[in-house]
Amino acid sequence: MEIMQVHQMITECWQLYKEYYSKELTDSEFEQVYQKASILAEKYENHSFATAMICAVVNELGEIGKRKRQREGGEDI
Numbered sequence: 001m002e003i004m005q006v007h008q009m010i011t012e013c014w015q016l017y018k019e020y021y022s023k024e025l026t027d028s029e030f031e032q033v034y035q036k037a038s039i040l041a042e043k044y045e046n047h048s049f050a051t052a053m054i055c056a057v058v059n060e061l062g063e064i065g066k067r068k069r070q071r072e073g074g075e076d077i
Contacts, residue, residue: 001047009044013053016040017061025065033061 001009016036023029037054044050 009050012040013057017057020061
């Protein structure tokens, strides 16, 4: 990937993260995250760096959602 493509990809990953990190992260919101992540992966032709960045963002959002649900349920993290 060219440097400007890398910049754009990282920016789009950041935008995905920023859009969802403060939300409740319900099942439907997770579905939206996965759909947007799939679109990004296709856009960058499943390039290994893009895939790794996208997966990292999706995994982190999943962990954030898990911690929020644990707090709401009164469970320890």
